[in-house]
Amino acid sequence: xxxxxxxxxxxxxxxxxxxxxxxxxxxxRWNTLFADSAEGALAIMREAPVDVIVTDMRxxxxxxxxLLAQVRxxxxxxxxxxxxxxxxRELLLRALxxxxxxxxxxxxxxxxxxxxxxxxxxxxxxxHAGVRTFxxxxxxxxxxxxxxxxxxxxxxxxxxxxxxxxxxxxxxxALAAKVLQLVNSMYFMPGRPIVxxxxxxxRLGLDLLRTLVLETQVLTSEPRASHPDPGQAAVVRTxxxxxxxxxxxxxxxxxxxxxxxxxxxxxxxxxxxAMGLGPYRPEQCAPQTEIGAYLLALWGVPDSIVDAVAQxxxxxxxxxxxxxxxxxxRAAIAVVEAETRSVQ
Amino acid sequence: MSGAPxxxxxxxxxxxxxxxxVFSASITLLMLATxxxxxxxxxxxxxxxxxxxxxxxWTDLRGLKRFGRRFEIVRVLGNIALGIPGFILxxxxxxxxxxxxxxxxxxxxxxxxMSQWVxxxxxxxxxxxxLAYGTPWIYPxxxxxxxxxxxxxxxxxxxxxREMLAxxxxxxxxxxxxxxxxxxxxxxLAAEVEARKHAEHELVQAQKLEAVGRLAAGVAHEINTxxxxxxxxxxxxxxxVTELLEMVPPRNDDELAYxxxxxxxxxxxxxxxxRRVARIVRALKVFxxxxxxxxxxxxxxxxxDSTLIITANEYRYVAELQTELxxxxxxxxxxxxxxxxxxxxxxxxxxxxxxxxxxxxxxxTIRVSTRLDANEVVVSISDNGAGIPEHIRPRIFxxxxxxxxxxxxxxxxxxxxxxxxxxxxxxxxxxxxxxQGTTFHLRLPLKAxxxxxxx
Numbered sequence: 001x002x003x004x005x006x007x008x009x010x011x012x013x014x015x016x017x018x019x020x021x022x023x024x025x026x027x028x029r030w031n032t033l034f035a036d037s038a039e040g041a042l043a044i045m046r047e048a049p050v051d052v053i054v055t056d057m058r059x060x061x062x063x064x065x066x067l068l069a070q071v072r073x074x075x076x077x078x079x080x081x082x083x084x085x086x087x088x089r090e091l092l093l094r095a096l097x098x099x100x101x102x103x104x105x106x107x108x109x110x111x112x113x114x115x116x117x118x119x120x121x122x123x124x125x126x127x128h129a130g131v132r133t134f135x136x137x138x139x140x141x142x143x144x145x146x147x148x149x150x151x152x153x154x155x156x157x158x159x160x161x162x163x164x165x166x167x168x169x170x171x172x173x174a175l176a177a178k179v180l181q182l183v184n185s186m187y188f189m190p191g192r193p194i195v196x197x198x199x200x201x202x203r204l205g206l207d208l209l210r211t212l213v214l215e216t217q218v219l220t221s222e223p224r225a226s227h228p229d230p231g232q233a234a235v236v237r238t239x240x241x242x243x244x245x246x247x248x249x250x251x252x253x254x255x256x257x258x259x260x261x262x263x264x265x266x267x268x269x270x271x272x273x274a275m276g277l278g279p280y281r282p283e284q285c286a287p288q289t290e291i292g293a294y295l296l297a298l299w300g301v302p303d304s305i306v307d308a309v310a311q312x313x314x315x316x317x318x319x320x321x322x323x324x325x326x327x328x329x330r331a332a333i334a335v336v337e338a339e340t341r342s343v344q
Numbered sequence: 345m346s347g348a349p350x351x352x353x354x355x356x357x358x359x360x361x362x363x364x365x366v367f368s369a370s371i372t373l374l375m376l377a378t379x380x381x382x383x384x385x386x387x388x389x390x391x392x393x394x395x396x397x398x399x400x401x402w403t404d405l406r407g408l409k410r411f412g413r414r415f416e417i418v419r420v421l422g423n424i425a426l427g428i429p430g431f432i433l434x435x436x437x438x439x440x441x442x443x444x445x446x447x448x449x450x451x452x453x454x455x456x457x458m459s460q461w462v463x464x465x466x467x468x469x470x471x472x473x474x475l476a477y478g479t480p481w482i483y484p485x486x487x488x489x490x491x492x493x494x495x496x497x498x499x500x501x502x503x504x505x506r507e508m509l510a511x512x513x514x515x516x517x518x519x520x521x522x523x524x525x526x527x528x529x530x531x532x533l534a535a536e537v538e539a540r541k542h543a544e545h546e547l548v549q550a551q552k553l554e555a556v557g558r559l560a561a562g563v564a565h566e567i568n569t570x571x572x573x574x575x576x577x578x579x580x581x582x583x584x585v586t587e588l589l590e591m592v593p594p595r596n597d598d599e600l601a602y603x604x605x606x607x608x609x610x611x612x613x614x615x616x617x618x619r620r621v622a623r624i625v626r627a628l629k630v631f632x633x634x635x636x637x638x639x640x641x642x643x644x645x646x647x648x649d650s651t652l653i654i655t656a657n658e659y660r661y662v663a664e665l666q667t668e669l670x671x672x673x674x675x676x677x678x679x680x681x682x683x684x685x686x687x688x689x690x691x692x693x694x695x696x697x698x699x700x701x702x703x704x705x706x707x708x709t710i711r712v713s714t715r716l717d718a719n720e721v722v723v724s725i726s727d728n729g730a731g732i733p734e735h736i737r738p739r740i741f742x743x744x745x746x747x748x749x750x751x752x753x754x755x756x757x758x759x760x761x762x763x764x765x766x767x768x769x770x771x772x773x774x775x776x777x778x779x780q781g782t783t784f785h786l787r788l789p790l791k792a793x794x795x796x797x798x799x
Contacts, residue, residue, distance in 0.1 A: 018576035205641035
């Protein structure tokens with residue numbers, strides 16, 4: 001088996017050295033590479049692409065955000081992580097569009113190791129290079145123009161409350177996935193995985209939401225979907241049912257999020273079709289659930305949701321996290337399907 | 345017809361009473377002088393005039409008060425009835441005609457209509473009787489003209505005086521009104537000055553908080569990078585030492601045994617110490633939220649934890665800390681302000697305990713709890729310290745009010761808590777028992793209703 005290539009970029013050599021030392025025991029599975037500047041990193045990637053890049057943000061000449069933007073263009077299949085000591089907002093806003101996950105210094109190496117492990121595992125599962133490349137390059141998923149407009153209106157409105165954003169985002173999988181990604185990044189110091197979409201929106205706060213919508217492309221993407229998703233109402237209904245079926249509120253929120261996001265892979269495939277990449281056929285690459293799970297894992301969405309999405313329709317892998325979430329979701333899906341069949 | 349004349353108008357007429365008496369006495373004397381030598385007529389007329397004077401004095405003192413102004417008609421008729429026989433007896437000499445202008449001037453202070461009637465009656469009676477007796481026509485005509493002239497002059501003068509009085513009255517009213525307005529403006533200005541002082545103070549506070557926040561964020565970043573590589577290095581050395589020790593062939597050596605035991609342990613200690621440093625730096629960053637007084641959503645329990653970590657130095661030596669933080673939804677607030685408010689309450693609690701336990705080996709307890717109450721979050725901070733003395737309770741939230749010695753308190757702690765609570769649409773209340781302790785309850789709405797008052 002090929003060793004994964006993991007590239008670390010930081011202008012402080014002490015950081016690189018100590019990382020090299022502490023990751024030495026992973027040398028059998030990972031080929032760790034180190035660069036003390038963006039130029040050095042790009043040179044390494046020109047020789048051979050890397051699977052994961054972990055970079056500091058503030059560096060002389062070319063900084064982390066610029067580096068990741070170039071990586072995104074040249075090597076979209078590479079997973080892009082940030083490990084930064086700075087936590088100011090301006091820097092964050094520049095990092096968000098180009099990075100998959102954000103870690104703050106000091107970050108226990110075990111946390112970083114788990115995150116890299118998880119990405120590597122999924123990269124192997126979704127081995128199709130085309131899928132990996134495509135998913136890696138996705139900044140945000142398209143959603144309907146009306147929702148886009150509603151979002152803009154909320155951001156401009158003087159009387160807007162966080163609750164209004166919650167109502168809008170809670171029913172739009174593309175937005176929900178994005179806010180879960182944002183809020184679970186280490187910038188927000190969540191302390192524990194945030195699985196509730198409402199919680200995620202509230203934590204982002206009105207101010208940042210406005211900035212994100214009006215001044216960045218983080219929440220919005222091109223091309224926009226011109227047709228509303230006809231299945232969306234059913235998806236939301238199933239998700240609400242899953243929340244009710246869960247044993248306790250925390251699992252209920254995870255079940256809601258997982259159920260809402262279970263077909264996020266279809267959004268990815270639709271986006272690929274819209275961009276003229278041709279239809280993805282399952283036999284060619286991977287099932288849509290795997291594609292969706294890969295996207296969510298890459299974005300750092302909590303494991304309980306990712307695992308549930310991956311196994312939404314068939315138990316393909318060993319259950320690792322929160323079986324309660326999965327069972328609530330499955331039960332909800334089954335109930336709604338049975339209802340639909342009996343109506344027909 | 346104007347309403348009741350102002351008091352000063354009555355006063356003028358009262359003063360003229362004596363003058364009227366003197367003048368009518370003069371007319372009487374002139375009249376009597378015409379009968380000088382004819383003692384019978386002199387006596388009768390003198391008697392009648394005495395009756396007239398007595399009647400007038402009685403009218404002035406009693407009659408008018410008892411029967412009202414209309415009694416003036418009676419006075420005139422009475423005067424005529426008592427006076428006329430004397431006039432006839434004297435043969436209408438010249439002084440009698442002086443009564444006409446006198447009446448015109450003396451009765452002008454009643455309302456216009458009545459004084460006109462009085463004068464008209466007098467003129468008609470005098471002229472008729474005078475002419476009937478055979479007085480030369482020039483007397484009645486001349487004095488009637490004079491009386492009418494006097495009446496008109498007087499009427500105009502009175503109207504003028506009335507106007508002047510009314511004007512001065514309205515000016516007085518205007519002045520009073522202006523004065524009241526001035527007082528109100530003054531009060532408003534004073535309040536504004538006070539509010540501005542307050543706002544300036546708060547601005548300075550906010551700027552201070554912001555500066556602290558910026559400083560903390562900078563320091564935190566500078567410290568975080570070394571923490572990262574020191575931590576990684578310690579971990580590497582720990583793993584390396586363990587591997588190295590496994591590689592060393594077993595032998596009986598005290599030094600080696602000591603190192604084998606102590607090296608990994610000391611590295612665990614170092615790692616633990618570093619984690620504590622990282623925790624403090626993280627707490628500092630959360631506490632000194634560099635938010636430039638903007639509203640954001642925060643996890644209040646996390647903020648409280650952070651505040652307690654960085655204030656540990658204040659309470660650690662005097663009190664045990666107990667926390668009971670209920671799960672809370674995120675709240676919208678200005679994080680730096682709320683953190684500062686909680687810090688102030690914790691520091692106050694520590695000081696209250698210190699005050700009670702000074703010089704003893706006793707330690708107090710500070711309890712910090714949070715709970716959700718409808719749409720509000722309640723943070724309660726209790727101490728079993730000295731309590732708040734009854735007499736200072738009304739003043740504890742005042743700015744610059746302090747009971748602490750110079751250098752220890754600036755008197756801004758609780759006033760800041762109060763204004764933070766107010767800005768967020770929340771409240772701060774307390775229960776206190778002297779000698780047993782105090783509990784402060786800081787209530788904050790989930791959604792900040794922040795006023796624009798602060799910077």
